[in-house]
Amino acid sequence: MKIAVFAGDGIGPEVTAQALRVLDELALPGLTLLEGDVGAVAYRRHGHPLPQETLQMACAADAVLFGAVGDFTCDDLPRDLRPEQAILGLRSELGLFANLRPAAGFPGLEHLSSLKPEVARSIDLLVVRELNGDVYFGDKGERVSDGGREGWDSMSYNEAEVSRIAHTAFRAAMGRNKRLTSVDKANVLETSRIWRETIIEVAKDYPEVELDHMYVDNAAMQLVKSPGQFDTIVTGNLFGDILSDQASACVGSIGLLASASLGERQTDYGTFGLYEPIHGSAPDIAGEGKANPVAAALSLAMLLRHSLGREEDAARIERAVEGILADGVFGGDLGGSASTGEIGDAIVRKLV
Amino acid sequence: MKIAVFAGDGIGPEVTAQALRVLDELALPGLTLLEGDVGAVAYRRHGHPLPQETLQMACAADAVLFGAVGDFTCDDLPRDLRPEQAILGLRSELGLFANLRPAAGFPGLEHLSSLKPEVARSIDLLVVRELNGDVYFGDKGERVSDGGREGWDSMSYNEAEVSRIAHTAFRAAMGRNKRLTSVDKANVLETSRIWRETIIEVAKDYPEVELDHMYVDNAAMQLVKSPGQFDTIVTGNLFGDILSDQASACVGSIGLLASASLGERQTDYGTFGLYEPIHGSAPDIAGEGKANPVAAALSLAMLLRHSLGREEDAARIERAVEGILADGVFGGDLGGSASTGEIGDAIVRKLV
Ligand SMILES: CC(C)[C@H](C(=O)O)[C@@H](O)C(=O)O
Ligand SMILES: CC(C)[C@H](C(=O)O)[C@@H](O)C(=O)O
Secondary structure, eight states: OEEEEEEESTTHHHHHHHHHHHHHHHTOTTOEEEEOOOTHHHHHHHSSSSOHHHHHHHHHSSEEEEEEOOOGGGTTSOGGGSTHHHHHHHHHHTTOOEEEEEEEOOTTOGGGSSBOHHHHHTOEEEEEEEOSOGGGTSOEEEEEETTEEEEEEEEEEEHHHHHHHHHHHHHHHHTTTSEEEEEEOTTTOHHHHHHHHHHHHHHTTOTTSEEEEEEHHHHHHHHHHOGGGOSEEEEOHHHHHHHHHHHHHHHSOGGGOEEEEEEEEEOSSSEEEEEEESSOOOGGGTTTTOSOOHHHHHHHHHHHHHTSOOHHHHHHHHHHHHHHHHTTOOOGGGTOOOOHHHHHHHHHHHOO | OEEEEEEESTTHHHHHHHHHHHHHHHTOTTOEEEEOOOTHHHHHHHSSSSOHHHHHHHHHSSEEEEEEOOOGGGTTSOGGGSTHHHHHHHHHHTTOOEEEEEEEOOTTOGGGSSBOHHHHHTOEEEEEEEOSOGGGTSOEEEEEETTEEEEEEEEEEEHHHHHHHHHHHHHHHHTTTSEEEEEEOTTTOHHHHHHHHHHHHHHTTOTTSEEEEEEHHHHHHHHHHOGGGOSEEEEOHHHHHHHHHHHHHHHSOGGGOEEEEEEEEEOSSSEEEEEEESSOOOGGGTTTTOSOOHHHHHHHHHHHHHTTOOHHHHHHHHHHHHHHHHTTOOOGGGTOOOOHHHHHHHHHHHOO
């Protein structure tokens, strides 16, 4: 079993280090770790945010554990050298087409949400976001129009792309409460019309799943008004970017949320994927021991479950995290004072 | 002074009727009302959701008071005959490029929001949404790709388009707390890069306004986490569709929120515009006297202010609405039992 570890920038290395301590404690037999550079640190060392050797390392691994990328020094770089190209490049080069973002409250932490406690408590949803298509990866550029510069981007989805993510979403819904909401803007976009028609087609394979469709503006409204109505949401790359962040904010404690980006490649143990906290690199607090490593630990849990077939180890980490939160081991983001390392210690001690 | 009244479908006619009673009570001298068909009702009567005569009526008027469009009977029509084409067509044909969507809580109604009362109370923002460009009005269609159908849409903004909405937004910010947040996705989209560069250029004309930039995913997060941080938001058509609905949902009482869509044409009294409640046609409760006419009355107030230069009359309506809400005249949407007509009566009685 091989895990590629890309800790990245800002608080990425700190939180990833704690996840690796947890991994170490699990003592998986026959595990190899590969470490690679991504983001601003990779740009400084190799002149590119996603160096060729990093990409090769990912290809050689069964899974990638990712920290975070981005820092202030890169603000003025051209887009193709900026840290976020590392994550966009990994998604496209590795064919990571399915982003799974669970958003569920942690019992006892509802007060962290800006939503009323009873609303926050009701949240238990999964956003399945398509990650390889849409306006993200279409042709784009600058041209002259109306006597000035014009920026343009191409948005599209074809049936094969939608069908692939639809199957992932329906299967995920089957493992949850069997309700799937597909989000699009079919009253305006042709891309969404094909999206919706394909989703309806794929639905025939999953008669047990109750499917509905929502326009993205309404979905953004409903996610605030009554997020508890959602079970599984499937949507395109752009809408998924917005709605998954909104859903995380509803939960209130984004330092605790993890995500998986899965590809088609099957490893000997599961599905190849990349796992990362949903929080960013937070360069303003980097190196101060203030970052919360819980999301990194939970990313590792998702990795063990989906890519290495180690459900038990995944569950052990999740139980440990629940345990320390129940014990009140809170970092600054949760109103406590535990440091990154102390939270890591606590998780390791709770592993049973 | 000429107002074109397009009541439309569902609850549109009911709520518009109450707004017209309020208008009647104001007894403006030299006012002419023109009534036109839009939406599903227009499709049934004339074969098109936006008949030529309706469009001409709008062109001949100083302002349009719009109800709502859409009903179940049109779900299977091709897109270009569906009710929402009426509103999209009016926006483009009339050059209504600036959508102003204020979102602010009504004192005493914070409990209607799913946000904590102190968070809901902090909301007082204005979303300025560009309405004539972006992926809404670019070329679009269906083609073959990867052995199947592909839907595609073109997204773009040029400097002239961005500059125009930027000036509207900066001027609006000047009349508010002089803070403007421009929302884009400049880390991924070329459209957003031109958007951002143009906003920065226009900012030079408004040195008093504090400008910042936010990616749309972060904006969706911040709008839930701490909506009180925003004063004025400016964004493109697609992001504005999503974020303005999200902001309204944060307030909690969407039956109370109105919006203005302004063009470039100056009338003898102000700026030509279209005014509508942000709620939809709600066909499920149409004709039952359950709809809340407050948003329609407040749309009329915006119309009087922006298009007819009647600030005093606008303020009279707004005070009357505040008055009836303070008196507890609530429709079903606010947990009360007042009917559409009773709420209209109450507003009329409160006009002083
Ligand atoms: C960094 C950025 C390009 C990225 C995206 O938009 O996908 C991020 O927001 C995310 O959601 O992982
Ligand atoms: C009906 C629809 C086309 C429209 C839009 O997307 O602009 C609506 O959602 C709105 O915001 O007015």
